[in-house]
Amino acid sequence: MNTDQARERWALVTGASAGIGTAFARDLAARGFNVVLVARRAERLNQLGAELEDQHGIKTLVAAVDLSQGGARERLFKATEAQNIQIEMLVNNAGFGIDKGYTEQELDDQAAMLQVLVTTVAQTCRLYLPGMVARGHGRIINVASMAGVMPTIIGQSLYGACKSFVIKLSENLHLEYGDKGINVTAVCPGLTRTEFFGPANMEDDVKDVGDFAWSEPEEIAALGIEAVTAGEPLALPKGFYRTYARIVGLLPRWVQYWMVRKFNKTASGTNPH
Amino acid sequence: MTEREQRWALITGASAGIGEECANVFAQNGFNVVLVARREDRLRKHANWLESKYGVETHVIQADLEKADACHAVFDETERMGLEISALVNNAGYGVPGHFSASEWAHHEASIELMVTAVCRLTYLYLAKMKEHHYGRIINVASLAALVPGSAGHTLYGAQKAFLVKFSQSLWAENYGSGVHVSALCPGFTYSEFHDVIGVREQMSELPKFMWMDAKTVAEQGFQAVMDNKPVYVNGRWNKFVAWMARHLPPSLIEAIIRRQSAKVRRQEV
Numbered sequence: 001m002n003t004d005q006a007r008e009r010w011a012l013v014t015g016a017s018a019g020i021g022t023a024f025a026r027d028l029a030a031r032g033f034n035v036v037l038v039a040r041r042a043e044r045l046n047q048l049g050a051e052l053e054d055q056h057g058i059k060t061l062v063a064a065v066d067l068s069q070g071g072a073r074e075r076l077f078k079a080t081e082a083q084n085i086q087i088e089m090l091v092n093n094a095g096f097g098i099d100k101g102y103t104e105q106e107l108d109d110q111a112a113m114l115q116v117l118v119t120t121v122a123q124t125c126r127l128y129l130p131g132m133v134a135r136g137h138g139r140i141i142n143v144a145s146m147a148g149v150m151p152t153i154i155g156q157s158l159y160g161a162c163k164s165f166v167i168k169l170s171e172n173l174h175l176e177y178g179d180k181g182i183n184v185t186a187v188c189p190g191l192t193r194t195e196f197f198g199p200a201n202m203e204d205d206v207k208d209v210g211d212f213a214w215s216e217p218e219e220i221a222a223l224g225i226e227a228v229t230a231g232e233p234l235a236l237p238k239g240f241y242r243t244y245a246r247i248v249g250l251l252p253r254w255v256q257y258w259m260v261r262k263f264n265k266t267a268s269g270t271n272p273h
Numbered sequence: 274m275t276e277r278e279q280r281w282a283l284i285t286g287a288s289a290g291i292g293e294e295c296a297n298v299f300a301q302n303g304f305n306v307v308l309v310a311r312r313e314d315r316l317r318k319h320a321n322w323l324e325s326k327y328g329v330e331t332h333v334i335q336a337d338l339e340k341a342d343a344c345h346a347v348f349d350e351t352e353r354m355g356l357e358i359s360a361l362v363n364n365a366g367y368g369v370p371g372h373f374s375a376s377e378w379a380h381h382e383a384s385i386e387l388m389v390t391a392v393c394r395l396t397y398l399y400l401a402k403m404k405e406h407h408y409g410r411i412i413n414v415a416s417l418a419a420l421v422p423g424s425a426g427h428t429l430y431g432a433q434k435a436f437l438v439k440f441s442q443s444l445w446a447e448n449y450g451s452g453v454h455v456s457a458l459c460p461g462f463t464y465s466e467f468h469d470v471i472g473v474r475e476q477m478s479e480l481p482k483f484m485w486m487d488a489k490t491v492a493e494q495g496f497q498a499v500m501d502n503k504p505v506y507v508n509g510r511w512n513k514f515v516a517w518m519a520r521h522l523p524p525s526l527i528e529a530i531i532r533r534q535s536a537k538v539r540r541q542e543v
Contacts, residue, residue: 101447103401110397114390118436119382122429126381129374152443158393161440165389168435172423175531176373249520257504260446 008059012036012080012087012128014067014120015094017044019194020143023217024091025052027225033089034059036080040066061085067094067120068112077127086135087128091224092121092166093143097200102157110158117162122169125184129177138182141224142170146190149236149245151260155202163188167234174233187224187235192217212240281356282410283307283347285338285395286365288315291414291463294492295362296323302496304360305330309347311337332356338365339386344394358399360410360499363392363437368430381429388433396444400453409453410499411444413437417461417512421519422531434459438505445504456499460491461512483511 011028015021017039025035029052037045042064049060063079065072080087095117098109121142132138147156148163170186177184192215197203215237227235236242248256282299286292288310296306300323308316313335320331334350336343351358366388369376392413403409415437416430423431441457448455462485491508498506507513519527 102444103397103404107394107397110393111390114393118389119385122381122385122432123378126374126378133374148439151446152439154447157440157443157447160443161436164439165432165436168419168423169429169432172428172431173373175422175528176425176428179532253505257442257446261449 008034009088010034010036010080010085011089011091012038012124013091013093014038014124015143016048017041019196020189020192020217020220021091021093022048023221024093024141024224027218027221028089028091029056029058029060031225032056032058034061034085036061036063036085036087038063038065038067038076039094040064068115070115073120073123073127076124086131088132088135088137089139089141089228090124090128091141091143092124093141094120095143095162097156097159097196097202099155099201099205101154105158113158113162117159118165121166125169125173129173129182132182133177133180136181138177139228140170140173140182140184141228142166142184142186143220143224144170144186144188146188146236146241146245148186149188150248151256153260153263171233174231178231183228183231185224185228185233185235187220187227188237188241189215189220190237190241191215192220279305279357280359280408281305281307281332281351282360282362283309283351283358283395283399284362284364285309285391286414288312288319291460291488291491291495292362292364293319294488295364295412295414295495297489298492298496299360299362300327300329300331303327303329305332305356307332307334307351307356307358309334309336309338310365311335338391338395339383341386344391344398347395348398357406358402359406359408360412361395361399362412362414362495363395364412364414365391366414366433368427370426372425373428384429385433389436392437393440396440400444400448403453404448404451407452409448411441411453411455412495412499413441413455413457414495415441415457415459417459417507417516419457420459420507420516422527442504445502449502454499454502456495456503457505458491458495458498458508459505459512459516460486460508461515462486463488463491463508486512 011033013021013025016025016037029035037049039045045062049062053060063076065076098105144166145163147160148167152160167186170184174184191213194217223235282304284292284296287296287308300306310316316333320333323331334347336347369380369384416434418427418431419434419438438457441455445455486509494508507516
């Protein structure tokens with residue numbers, strides 16, 4: 001039993017019920033990881049868990065929790081501890097978008113966004129890091145966004161700030177814990193073919209964007225896993241986004257700001273007044 | 274009465290350091306000030322001083338912004354008193370020292386409540402009013418730590434400040450041309466007059482003097498930056514140089530520098 005346990009490798013994926021989270025769970029299961037599946041929708045998770053166990057002969061644990069609720073992260077941690085599951089690979093993926101200008105949004109939605117995109121990410125890192133440090137090995141992937149890298153447009157004020165937080169936290173953790181065998185990566189998807197845009201009322205905004213700017217969730221998962229394995233703290237999708245970020249990064253700030261203002265004016269019907 | 278005389282600036286963490294100096298500079302420029310912090314007696318003393326020195330009106334609100342309802346309590350009070358808040362300085366904040374995993378989560382969470390959640394809430398509550406009046410000035414006191422890779426002990430702090438920089442940039446763009454200005458202020462090492470008074474300034478750090486700025490200068494530059502509608506303002510030539518390097522040097526080189534710095538911190542901890 002001891003040898004079996006030593007061979008067991010566990011990953012934990014939040015927001016595993018759809019999109020990039022599901023893609024991470026599938027990819028990690030295919031690589032032989034047992035997976036803790038975390039999301040609100042138990043039914044979807046059970047289905048995915050059964051599928052992964054069946055296909056890859058791995059174990060899964062379903063944790064149906066709402067990460068926007070205080071106490072949810074501790075309950076999740078206690079659940080994995082109770083099962084004696086040691087998390088080797090942590091994937092903080094859960095997230096969502098809100099449309100509209102900052103003051104037109106609902107305060108409750110903003111609070112939930114901060115809970116899921118900021119507090120949960122920092123807290124799960126804090127909860128699972130000590131075990132990783134003790135074992136001298138750990139991998140953390142935080143799913144950020146190109147919105148955290150590039151100037152943001154109207155409706156992304158809070159989302160972009162949250163993702164900047166995630167990127168900086170990942171970089172700093174990578175620097176702080178790299179010599180303890182722990183790699184931390186922020187992976188920054190651009191437009192990805194998932195269910196993200198429906199709930200955020202953004203389908204119309206993105207429907208005309210060309211194929212070159214779109215990724216499949218499977219590509220993002222592979223990008224994140226490869227980057228964290230290689231010890232790269234920041235991973236951008238190849239092609240369009242990497243080039244775009246490099247070019248925008250070279251531009252003086254005032255040009256970047258001018259571009260955003262221009263875009264805000266033309267792309268959005270929201271009147272800032 | 275001119276329009277300017279009715280304007281109020283609300284400053285959080287106003288009982289010391291950059292917050293206190295921000296209150297001074299807004300008062301000096303004719304704003305009435307609302308001082309918010311936990312230490313009411315300090316605020317009252319400073320408010321009295323501001324009234325006599327600059328002839329402005331003041332109001333003191335004792336609040337612990339780490340508490341969930343504190344922002345609404347502050348907002349309700351200024352509404353009840355009929356104070357039109359034209360300027361908001363989100364300054365309250367602190368760093369949790371030591372390694373990220375060495376501190377209890379409760380400490381980290383409290384700092385997120387104060388430096389992220391409370392900033393978002395106060396901004397939300399007052400920004401809508403500012404837009405109605407077509408005039409607003411918001412300063413989010415961030416840090417150079419937002420713009421450079423963090424050494425150990427600045428892991429969460431740097432992320433929180435990066436949040437504030439991005440938040441400010443986005444709101445700046447979103448409100449451009451509406452009369453509302455939003456600026457992130459990024460000071461480096463800052464000492465306050467307080468340290469001079471008690472004569473410990475020399476002992477505060479082994480770092481050379483040119484790396485340090487005083488809180489008064491930081492606040493004055495912040496005031497000018499938000500009036501000029503600069504989305505991100507880095508204080509001082511040295512800090513500007515550091516921020517520029519962090520942006521343009523190869524990441525691998527920066528990483529090596531920071532790792533060395535962290536190793537030094539760890540030796541000191543032992």
